Every structure is written in C-alpha cells, then in structure tokens.
Amino acid sequence: MAAEAGDLASVRCPVPEDNTAFLTLVERHYRQMYRLAVRITGNEQEAKDVVQESWLRAYRGFSQFEGRADLGTWLHRIVVNCALDLLRAGRSRPDRTRPEAMNLRVQAIATAAPDPERLAASAETARRIESALEALSPVERTAFTLRHFEGYSIDEIAQTLGLRSNNVKQHIFRGIRKLRVALEPQGSGQ
Amino acid sequence: MRHLSGDDLALHYYGESQRSAAIERHLRSCPRCASEFARITRTLGSITAPDTSDPGDEFPLEIWQHVRSRALQNDPRPRLAPFVWLVPLLYPLSFLAIFESARLAHEQATIGIPLVVLALGWALAGPFVAVFALSEIRGGRTDAARHQFVVFGALLATISPALFNLTSRTGLGLPAWYGATALAAVASFLPIPEFTGAIERLRRFHRLSALLIVIFAVAHVANQAFAIVSVSSHTFVQNVLRVVYRQPLIETLLIAAIALQVATGTMMWRGKVQRGSTSANLQAASGLYLAVFFLAHVSAVALARQYQTETNFVWAAGPMGLLARPGLTALLPYYLLAIVALFVHVGYYARVTAMAFLPELPVRRLSYAAITVCGTLVLTIGLALCGIHLAP
Numbered sequence: 001m002a003a004e005a006g007d008l009a010s011v012r013c014p015v016p017e018d019n020t021a022f023l024t025l026v027e028r029h030y031r032q033m034y035r036l037a038v039r040i041t042g043n044e045q046e047a048k049d050v051v052q053e054s055w056l057r058a059y060r061g062f063s064q065f066e067g068r069a070d071l072g073t074w075l076h077r078i079v080v081n082c083a084l085d086l087l088r089a090g091r092s093r094p095d096r097t098r099p100e101a102m103n104l105r106v107q108a109i110a111t112a113a114p115d116p117e118r119l120a121a122s123a124e125t126a127r128r129i130e131s132a133l134e135a136l137s138p139v140e141r142t143a144f145t146l147r148h149f150e151g152y153s154i155d156e157i158a159q160t161l162g163l164r165s166n167n168v169k170q171h172i173f174r175g176i177r178k179l180r181v182a183l184e185p186q187g188s189g190q
Numbered sequence: 191m192r193h194l195s196g197d198d199l200a201l202h203y204y205g206e207s208q209r210s211a212a213i214e215r216h217l218r219s220c221p222r223c224a225s226e227f228a229r230i231t232r233t234l235g236s237i238t239a240p241d242t243s244d245p246g247d248e249f250p251l252e253i254w255q256h257v258r259s260r261a262l263q264n265d266p267r268p269r270l271a272p273f274v275w276l277v278p279l280l281y282p283l284s285f286l287a288i289f290e291s292a293r294l295a296h297e298q299a300t301i302g303i304p305l306v307v308l309a310l311g312w313a314l315a316g317p318f319v320a321v322f323a324l325s326e327i328r329g330g331r332t333d334a335a336r337h338q339f340v341v342f343g344a345l346l347a348t349i350s351p352a353l354f355n356l357t358s359r360t361g362l363g364l365p366a367w368y369g370a371t372a373l374a375a376v377a378s379f380l381p382i383p384e385f386t387g388a389i390e391r392l393r394r395f396h397r398l399s400a401l402l403i404v405i406f407a408v409a410h411v412a413n414q415a416f417a418i419v420s421v422s423s424h425t426f427v428q429n430v431l432r433v434v435y436r437q438p439l440i441e442t443l444l445i446a447a448i449a450l451q452v453a454t455g456t457m458m459w460r461g462k463v464q465r466g467s468t469s470a471n472l473q474a475a476s477g478l479y480l481a482v483f484f485l486a487h488v489s490a491v492a493l494a495r496q497y498q499t500e501t502n503f504v505w506a507a508g509p510m511g512l513l514a515r516p517g518l519t520a521l522l523p524y525y526l527l528a529i530v531a532l533f534v535h536v537g538y539y540a541r542v543t544a545m546a547f548l549p550e551l552p553v554r555r556l557s558y559a560a561i562t563v564c565g566t567l568v569l570t571i572g573l574a575l576c577g578i579h580l581a582p
C-alpha cells in the first residue's frame with residue numbers, strides 16, 4: 001500500500017509522455033480488473049474496452065484519490081461502474097463468436113473425465129447460463145456478479161454502485177428469480 | 191415459523207441472512223423448505239464464473255496508449271455540452287415566442303396552438319438540456335474542474351425561468367438577466383470547493399424538511415388546479431386551506447423547512463452531479479430548480495404581504511391571465527416547471543424507496559401513474575393560468 005501511494009505521486013504528471021510509474025500500476029492490477037469486467041459484461045472484447053476506459057477514468061481521478069480506500073478497491077469500483085455504463089448503453093453482447101469462452105465454462109461444469117454426451121450436456125447448460133445471465137437487467141447482472149462471483153457483501157455492493165443495501169438486495173433477488181426460472185426445470189419453483 | 195421465501199433462502203445461501211440460526215433450525219424441521227433450499231443451492235452452484243483467457247502481454251501497453259492518446263486529446267467527448275449556455279442566452283426569446291404564438295392562436299388557431307406548444311416546450315426545456323449536457327461529460331466526471339464551465343451552464347439552464355423572475359424584479363430588464371449570466375460564466379472559471387462534510391446527516395435533514403413541504407405542496411398545487419373551474423372556486427379552496435397553513439406556528443415551520451431544504455439541497459447538488467447517472471442528474475436538476483423557485487416564490491409572497499397585497503390567483507396570474515402581456519408570460523414556464531420539478535424530485539426519491547420494497551412492475555406502473563397525474567396537472571394549471579376557466 002505504501003509503495004502504491006508512492007507510485008501514485010509519480011503518476012500524477014499533467015501530460016503522460018512516458019510514465020513508467022503508471023505502467024507499473026497497470027501491470028499490477030490489470031488482470032484482476034479484466035477478469036471482473038469479463039464477468040460483468042460476458043464479453044472479452046468489451047471487457048478490454050471497459051478496462052481501458054477505467055484506466056482513463058482512474059488517470060483523470062488520481063488527484064482525487066486520497067488513499068481513503070485501498071487502490072485496488074478503488075480501481076475495481078471504477079471497473080464496475082464503467083461496465084455498468086456499457087451494459088446500460090446496450091453495447092455489451094456475449095462472446096458467442098468465441099467458442100473457447102464457452103468451452104472454459106463447460107470444462108468447469110463437466111466432470112474431470114467427461115464423455116462426449118456429458119460434454120454436450122454441459123455445453124447446453126453453459127449456453128443456458130449465458131442466456132439466463134444475458135436476460136438480467138444491467139444492475140441485476142452487475143449486483144449478482146459482484147455477490148455471486150466476486151463474493152462482495154451486499155453492503156459493499158451498495159457502496160460500489162451508490163445504491164442502498166435494500167435496493168441491492170432487491171436487484172439480486174430479482175436476478176436470482178429470473179435465473180431460477182431460466183435454469184430450473186419447470187414446476188420446480190415455489 | 192412460516193415457510194421461507196426464495197429470497198430468504200437466497201440470502202441464507204450467501205450467508206447474508208441476519209437470522210441464519212433460526213433458518214438452519216427451520217430447514218432441519220421443514221422438508222419443503224429444505225428441498226427448496228437444496229434446489230436453490232443446486233441452481234446457484236451450477237452458475238460458475240467464466241474462466242478468462244489472458245488479455246495478452248501487450249495489453250498494459252494498449253491501455254497506456256489509450257490513456258495517453260485520450261488524455262492528450264483533452265477528452266473530445268463533450269462536443270455539444272458547452273452549447274448548454276445557449277439556453278440562458280436565448281431564454282428571454284422563449285416566452286416572447288409563447289406570447290406571440292398565443293396572439294397568433296387567437297386569429298389562426300390551427301397554426302397558433304401548435305406554435306404555443308412548441309414555444310412552451312422550448313421554455314421548459316432548460317433542465318432537460320442540462321441533464322443531457324451533464325450526461326455528455328459523464329465519462330470525465332472525476333475531473334470536475336475541467337468541466338466546471340459545462341456544469342455551471344447546466345446549472346443556469348436549469349434555473350433560467352426562476353432566475354429570470356428574480357432578475358426582472360430589479361427593474362433593469364434584460365441587462366440584469368445577461369449580467370447574471372455573465373457572472374455565472376466568470377464564476378465557472380473560479381475554483382469552487384466541494385462540500386465534504388457529513389452527507390448522510392444532510393440527507394436526513396433534507397428528507398425531514400421535504401416531508402412538510404410535500405404535504406403543503408400537494409395541497410397548494412391541488413388548490414391551483416381548482417382555478418380551471420373558476421377563480422372563485424380556487425379562492426374558496428384557498429380560504430379553507432389557509433385556515434391551516436396561515437397559522438403562525440405552521441407558517442414558521444414551513445419557512446424553516448424551505449430554508450433547510452434549499453440549504454441542504456444546494457450543498458448536496460454537486461456531489462449528486464458527480465455521480466453522473468442520468469437519474470441522479472435529473473434529481474439534481476429538479477432539486478436545484480425547486481431551490482431557486484422557492485427562493486423567488488416565497489420572497490415574492492413575503493414582499494406582497496408586506497405591502498398588504500392579497501396573494502390570491504389574480505395576484506399570481508393577473509386579471510386576464512399570463513398571456514395578457516410578455517412580462518406576465520414569463521411566469522408561465524416559471525410556475526409550470528416548478529410542478530414538473532416537484533414531481534420529478536419527489537417521484538425519483540419515492541421510486542428508489544419503493545424499489546427496495548416492491549417488485550419492478552408495480553413500481554413501474556406507479557411511475558407511469560405519477561407521470562400522467564403530473565402531465566394532467568401541468569395542462570390544467572397551465573390553461574387556468576392563461577385565463578381559461580370552465581365556468582365564468
């Protein structure tokens with residue numbers, strides 16, 4: 001943390017001609033930021049755009065970052081809001097053209113030694129999960145992602161999105177209800 | 191214990207329930223809830239995070255190039271946002287347009303009436319143009335100083351009808367208006383410190399004072415709507431309401447609530463704008479308009495009462511309505527925008543609060559109902575202010 005505060009001081013140059021301190025910070029955080037952006041947007045190319053835009057916002061906001069929060073937390077908050085802006089603008093689309101994205105999820109769902117039938121079933125499940133997540137509203141998807149994949153508490157999500165905890169709960173509940181309708185066999189819900 | 195809802199079980203699944211022990215006990219004794227919980231666990235457990243491929247070693251450099259090029263371009267995105275300053279610059283023409291098109295409507299209704307509607311739309315457009323301008327600088331909201339010129343333009347565009355009312359009282363006419371506009375332009379280049387105190391406490395005071403104001407405003411706006419029947423029916427309702435709100439204690443509380451509302455709202459305005467979402471900007475714009483409107487309206491009533499003038503409908507709209515002369519026509523957007531701002535400001539808060547307790551569909555229906563009520567009130571009061579009454 002102390003090292004990062006030192007890095008920040010050198011990052012705050014008015015014109016970024018050749019800023020190795022900035023690059024050091026990018027190197028340290030970009031993978032986690034990218035992973036978070038992929039999880040929210042469901043699209044790797046869009047996630048790259050989100051990460052680039054987040055760093056631009058971070059660069060412009062370094063002067064206002066006063067070390068009140070952990071730098072990583074602050075950067076994650078920017079990524080979440082950038083990704084949410086993108087989802088709201090309706091620009092994000094799932095990576096249907098990139099089979100390996102689906103395959104990775106399929107491998108996670110399938111057993112260690114999958115036979116072709118199991119792989120096909122897992123592929124079907126993965127597709128259903130993708131389209132169920134796609135059907136969530138931008139805030140529902142973001143809140144669900146932060147709770148389910150990232151392990152944020154509801155209060156942390158509320159703080160990140162600038163919402164009240166009760167609102168976040170409702171967004172998550174709505175998201176889960178939609179996911180259950182899409183993923184559970186008919187007639188099994190309450 | 192009753193059966194647990196899917197929401198309760200989902201909260202329990204994530205370990206966020208505040209009654210986990212009771213839920214655990216219930217799950218052990220209730221096969222139905224236990225089976226439901228098992229189903230939720232299975233479904234949520236099947237949703238695994240997509241693994242991500244590495245974005246590539248050259249990605250940090252791409253990020254750097256993106257940041258560098260955009261920073262050097264000085265953020266070209268808010269191309270249209272500075273034009274928000276056209277709103278205050280052209281504002282005096284808008285109510286002249288209402289006046290002239292209303293005169294035309296007397297002679298040629300088919301051309302005149304659409305022109306009145308268009309001109310009225312122009313006069314009321316300020317806050318909406320402001321919200322558009324603020325959303326254009328959203329991407330760069332963290333760099334507030336650089337966008338202060340746009341923020342101040344949006345501020346002035348929002349409050350134009352109410353500020354024009356205040357400047358016209360100086361008796362200096364348009365020079366006073368353009369003087370105020372020039373002052374705002376100069377102020378936009380000065381460093382303005384942001385409020386950094388306890389926002390949560392401000393919010394509490396803001397909501398508390400709003401409660402009293404909303405009760406009064408609902409009665410007051412409904413009273414104005416009665417003018418569509420006749421001026422005398424408006425006066426009758428007003429006299430009944432005055433029995434309550436002209437009580438010294440209630441009047442003092444009301445003025446204190448308005449002062450608190452204006453002060454706390456003004457302190458929170460900038461922080462709201464910096465959050466950057468369109469709904470937050472709408473909330474900020476409507477609140478800002480209400481603050482200046484309260485200032486103009488309450489001071490006008492206080493002045494009139496000092497000179498023993500009866501502050502009734504004729505005082506507000508003139509004996510022949512607001513279209514009788516251009517000076518009076520300026521009051522039409524001033525009043526109507528206050529109704530719209532009240533609905534937007536209170537409605538936004540009510541919507542956010544309702545979203546925490548109600549499903550999406552009823553909240554959406556309630557929002558549509560509120561928009562319909564607001565539109566009807568604006569139309570009703572607008573016609574009455576223009577001297578149109580159902581009964582003579």
